[in-house]
Amino acid sequence: MDTILEVKNLHVTFSTYGGTIKAVRGVDFHLNKGETLAIVGESGCGKSVTSNAIMRLIPDPPGKITNGTIVFKDKDLTALPEKTMRSIRGVDISMIFQDPMTALNPTLTIGTQLMEGVRQHHRITSDQAKSKALEMMHLVGIPNPTERLKQYPHQFSGGMRQRIVIAMALICEPELLIADEPTTALDVTIQAQILELFDEIQEATGVSIILITHDLGVVAKIADRIAVMYAGKIIEVGTKREIFYDPQHPYTKGLLKSVPRLDVTGEKLVPIDGTPPDLFSPPKGCPFTARCPFAMEVCDKVYPVTTEQSDTHKVDCWLQDERAKQLLAASAIKQ
Numbered sequence: 001m002d003t004i005l006e007v008k009n010l011h012v013t014f015s016t017y018g019g020t021i022k023a024v025r026g027v028d029f030h031l032n033k034g035e036t037l038a039i040v041g042e043s044g045c046g047k048s049v050t051s052n053a054i055m056r057l058i059p060d061p062p063g064k065i066t067n068g069t070i071v072f073k074d075k076d077l078t079a080l081p082e083k084t085m086r087s088i089r090g091v092d093i094s095m096i097f098q099d100p101m102t103a104l105n106p107t108l109t110i111g112t113q114l115m116e117g118v119r120q121h122h123r124i125t126s127d128q129a130k131s132k133a134l135e136m137m138h139l140v141g142i143p144n145p146t147e148r149l150k151q152y153p154h155q156f157s158g159g160m161r162q163r164i165v166i167a168m169a170l171i172c173e174p175e176l177l178i179a180d181e182p183t184t185a186l187d188v189t190i191q192a193q194i195l196e197l198f199d200e201i202q203e204a205t206g207v208s209i210i211l212i213t214h215d216l217g218v219v220a221k222i223a224d225r226i227a228v229m230y231a232g233k234i235i236e237v238g239t240k241r242e243i244f245y246d247p248q249h250p251y252t253k254g255l256l257k258s259v260p261r262l263d264v265t266g267e268k269l270v271p272i273d274g275t276p277p278d279l280f281s282p283p284k285g286c287p288f289t290a291r292c293p294f295a296m297e298v299c300d301k302v303y304p305v306t307t308e309q310s311d312t313h314k315v316d317c318w319l320q321d322e323r324a325k326q327l328l329a330a331s332a333i334k335q
């Protein structure tokens, strides 16, 4: 399978009056062409910082990519001049943000905004831009596109506005689409429709997608692979099947317990006790130690080695280490 993006040992920090926040602390992952990778984890674990780093949209100061590489189709984005990045953003890599209103200009018609989007990057006539805009409106499922092009953002419902934002992100035919919580602001039925739309778009265009969310229900619907983030690190990654049916990290298991099941009514969400560590001075060892029911002596002292459960399934937890397994087996015999 072709890899379109490879992130290696990514570190991002923010310098503040209170000290340096280590928001992303050595993140590694890759994205295959045409697949959807979901990045999940609790609020503040570094999902948006990771995706903004790919777009090179970390505000500097206070933020900085202090280490690592982000290779997109043979180019290390961390090393490119800002001018080159500007020609990549919105063209090769597009991003959809959480709030559709901030991505749209309330004073311009949808048609103008879509057409400007494409004409900024490609030399085409206004007729060509208009037909591209109509094609995109059609792709994202907006009825009566010719009429709708003349309207302003406030004349659209929340779900329709999000479709337009998606159309804007896709109009230059990017190869990579990063969607940061694209459905959080929408109600549940509309959410489901937008998720279906992602699937349809991927089928039609072959675009590779990174989907950021804290909602595992969303992930269950459309992800091929899942990376679980905790306190600035990816602590487990695997195919959707591996993560949902064979999770290994205690944090992933806890997250899965807290997913409301669609087929069971009245079931309560089970939050994981405790809070993530302070990112000003994150622990040397496993950041989940303070909340983990299985924590061992080694856990808060040394960061776990990554173990491979399969070619696609990797986990950072001492419980998977052979030595820990032997110790546990020995202590079970003694009891």
Ligand SMILES: Nc1ncnc2c1ncn2[C@@H]1O[C@H](COP(=O)(O)OP(=O)(O)OP(=O)(O)O)[C@@H](O)[C@H]1O
Pocket (backbone or CB within 6 Å): 014, 016, 021, 023, 041, 042, 043, 044, 045, 046, 047, 048, 049, 050, 059, 062, 063, 214, 279
């Ligand atoms: N501009 C900034 N200045 C200082 N700290 C920041 C800045 N942006 C992010 N951070 C810090 O980086 C950490 C990771 O933030 P990030 O926005 O990536 O979280 P997230 O996983 O996207 O959470 P959420 O689910 O709430 O969107 C947090 O501790 C946050 O406070």
Ligand code: SF4
Pocket (backbone or CB within 6 Å): 249, 250, 251, 286, 287, 288, 289, 290, 292, 293, 294, 295, 296, 299, 304, 316, 317, 318, 319
């Ligand atoms: S390394 Fe230790 S503390 Fe961390 S998740 Fe595994 S058992 Fe729990």
Ligand SMILES: [Mg+2]
Pocket (backbone or CB within 6 Å): 047, 048, 049, 180
């Ligand atoms: Mg975020």
